[in-house]
Amino acid sequence: MxxxxxxxxxxxxxxxxxxxxxxxxxxxxxxxxxxxxxxxxxxxxxxxxxxxxxxxxxxxxxxxxxxxxxxxxxxxxxxxxxxxxxxxxxxxxxxxxxxxxxxxxxxxxxxxxxxxxxxxxxxxxxxxxGEALIYADIEMDTVGHKVKRSGSMVPLGPTEFRLLKHFLEHPGWVFSRERLLDSVWGHDSDIEPRTVDVHIRRLRKAINDGGRPDIIRTVRSAGYALDSEGRL
Incomplete structure (x- = not known):
């Protein structure tokens, strides 16, 4: 590199x-x-x-x-x-x-x-x-399709992986459900915006396993953001 x-x-x-x-x-x-x-x-x-x-x-x-x-x-x-x-x-x-x-x-x-x-x-x-996306204690190997938090492996499904990758590429940015649908699922997707909430819940459950702090913020009436300091 x-x-x-x-x-x-x-x-x-x-x-x-x-x-x-x-x-x-x-x-x-x-x-x-x-x-x-x-x-x-x-x-x-x-x-x-x-x-x-x-x-x-x-x-x-x-x-x-x-x-x-x-x-x-x-x-x-x-x-x-x-x-x-x-x-x-x-x-x-x-x-x-x-x-x-x-x-x-x-x-x-x-x-x-x-x-x-x-x-x-x-x-x-x-x-x-390089090929690693890092934010706070989360590390993603985009080539090997692996995610670690505080050094421990985090098992993610393909959609949750893409969702987390998008957040890691834009730390601190607030994304509406519609923007996430466009970016993660694609423009032609006919998935309901509420489906985003389901995948966010799955992603949270996986990366917060073991009582780790929740690093994904829900911003009222705006959407979601990756934010380790809770300033949103």
Whole structure:
């Protein structure tokens, strides 16, 4: 597995240092700058595998950096995750419309961000991200079709396996039953949305066996999410 090259654009020196530490520990090759203009030059000289981009940076805005990265041939397809202190839906939508692949709202835990970066890389650069999906104490071997929790094997049926895989690829995201039906069962599926609840119950029973904490959150009137910290 090759080392993933990350460009971190963050002007909060303490946060940048913390993120560099965490991602280097995960074997990322990290280049960091607080400046939007410099970020564009660095990205052009050595195109990264992923960009972590703060909404508010020195020089030009994070949104403008994102827009220009998308226009440059070298970085048109490089995944971009925006870091933002703004939780407003409208701002998040603007970030995604500008070309960001994902966003993380501050404050966030570095572990959550590492998981998000891994999830985005797996979708666009499978070779870099390896074959294991890991979140909290759950580990999935996507090739060997095995799941472990706290080191113990968890027996799952094929549908529960696909459901858990989808959650592991999008840690912290809330999915409605309809979205899960589309993503896990496929667009042509004529399965009832309530069937999702049955499979969620089966998945919970399997991964929570032995009194382990429930890692799947039910978000009222919204759906389900994989969330180890219970913040939803």
């Amino acid at each position: 090759g080392r993933a090259k990350m460009l971190l654009v963050e002007d909060d020196a303490a946060l940048a240092e913390l993120l560099v530490y965490h991602f280097k520990r995960e074997d990322f090759d990290v280049v960091q700058t607080p400046d939007g203009e410099e970020a564009l030059l660095l990205a052009q000289e050595t195109p990264p595998d992923i960009v972590l981009l703060d909404w508010m940076v020195e020089g030009i805005s994070g949104l403008e950096v994102c827009r220009r990265l998308r226009r440059m041939t070298e970085t048109a397809n490089v995944p971009i995750i925006m870091l933002t202190a703004r939780g407003e839906e409208e701002d998040r939508v603007r970030g995604l419309e500008t070309g960001a692949d994902d966003y993380v709202t501050k404050p966030f835990s570095p572990r959550e961000l590492v998981a998000r970066v891994g999830a985005v890389l797996r979708r666009v650069r499978p070779g870099l991200a």
